[in-house]
Amino acid sequence: MNFETLPGFRSFFPENCFLRNYIFKTWRKSAVSYNFQEYDAPTLEPLELYKEKSGEEIVNQLFNFVDKGDRAVALRPEMTPSLARLAGAKANSLKRPIKWFSIGEQFRYERPQKGRLRSFYQFNVDILGEPGVGADAELIGCLVETLKNFGLEQDDFKIRLSDRQLWILFLKHWNVSDAHMTSVLSIMDRMARLKKDKLRSQLNEYFGDDTDSFINSVEGLMAINSESDMLSFFSQLTLSEIHKQLVDDRLSELASLMQLINSMKIGQFVTIDFSIVRGLAYYTGFVFEAFEATGEGRALAGGGRYDDLIGRLSSNAMEAVGFAMGDVTLLDLLESKKKLPEYSQNPDVMILFSEDEARDCALADAQFLRSSGIKVDYPLKRVNFSKLFKEANQRGVPFVLIYGNEEIEKGLVKLKDFQTGEEYLIDRNERELLEKLKSLL
RNA sequence: GUGGAUGUAGCUCAGUUGGUUAGAGCAUCGGUUUGUGGUACCGAGGGCCGCGGGUUCGAGUCCCGUCUUCCACCCCA
Secondary structure, X not given: OOOOOOOOOOOOOHHHHHHHHHHHHHHHHHHHHOOOEEOOOOOEEEHHHHHHHHOHHHHHHOOEEEOOOOOEEEEOOOOHHHHHHHHHHHHHHOOOOEEEEEEEEEEOOXXXXXXXXXXXXXXXXXXXXXXXXXXXXXXXXXXXXHHHXXXXXXXXXXXXXXXXXXXXXXXXXXXXXXXXXXXXXXHHHHOOOOOHHHHHHHHHHHHHHHHHHHHHHHHHHHHOOOHHHHHHHHHOOOOOHHHHHHHHHHHHHHHHHHXXXXXXXXXXXXXXXXXXXXXXXXXXXXXXXXXXXXXOOOOOEEEEEOOOHHHHHOOOOOOEEEEEEEHHHHHHHHHHOOOOOOOOOOOOEEEEEOOOHHHHHHHHHHHHHHHOOOOEEOOOOOOOHHHHHHHHHHHOOOEEEEEOXXXXXXXXXXXXXXXXXXXXXXXXXXXXXXXXXXXXX
């Protein structure tokens, strides 16, 4: 029999595991530097948890089955519902704001494609229980910091910032009813990807003869990239007094958010861009996505404010804002930008010894060096010296320790630096050996 | 779920109008007389030619199906 990895799943050979660990380490470091606390939740959850949030259709895209106790269960496709349950359960006793993050494997039953697999890892960062824009700014800051920690710079990525509430007010100006709001927003989210005639026919249902002028107006909105243009755009709209007030409130919220972002010195990474809508119905405020700077490829990360969701999934309502970043798109980007660290399976020191007494000395010293945190390796079977020299050289091992009969008789050990070719004779004494090595490594 | 392309050694690929035992480079392992360097030379292992059927005296090669991977839709929490 010949078994293959299931479609959309990955096997992690050591070099892949190394990269995965690098990504996890960098994610964790970034979140911890903002004092987010790490949590985790079960990989397998009740199917209902996801139906509740996303409706019946979601089941098509889940790994779900009935377990031996007749429970309908699903491998988690995302973290947010679990987070809502965890936080909701303890909401009254947790100190606000709640700053949590997690790193975990997620599963989606979809056709695999580049940048999109059936199993992937996701970094989720959320702030719960804080309604103010300070939380939104903190998350955008953490997102920028995370990408920077991967060695990405201003030329490499951009955060596009938009606002669902302004979008809704803009659509109200076009007399979109509350009942149609979600559907129209979802078309707006896909607008850049849709062909013009398809877009027009989809919008025609809602705008009729006004479709073309609506599209025109939307294109104007999506082209805006500064606060001042935003102000003049919305001042031209005809809105009721109440809606006008709401627009003003929202614009000043946006101004406060941008001010915080500038104070954090990350303004150069963030642009206002209303082509970001986010397909999900549950977003209630500012939304943002991180993209490769030229806009190519899938979003690296996405997030926003979802103040109503936790109340729907638990008995305690709580404001929330968060973002998620997947490992697949990130790996593709880091690889194309040559920002991935190099994998090496070399030890710091390779030990070479002859038989008997020399071997006893060598193994004893090896154990000591290992317990001191030095990566030590030696051949498990007898090999001749010239072979090992050759191998150490080919692999790029930086140091070789030689325990030959010549050295042992004199109570010495020879250390060879492969970079310089220099050799040192050292007294066979654990501490001296360690110090010499540490000074060279 | 729909449409298109793809598949030969661990990797990158050859393989003639269908014709003996399917090849190369890289990688791996061993050796070039047992204590010193990336080169060089010699050698070895490694293939259900994605899988299953069909046509044929004969299929890696032609036909059908299926799966994988990739691309475009769909979707994107």
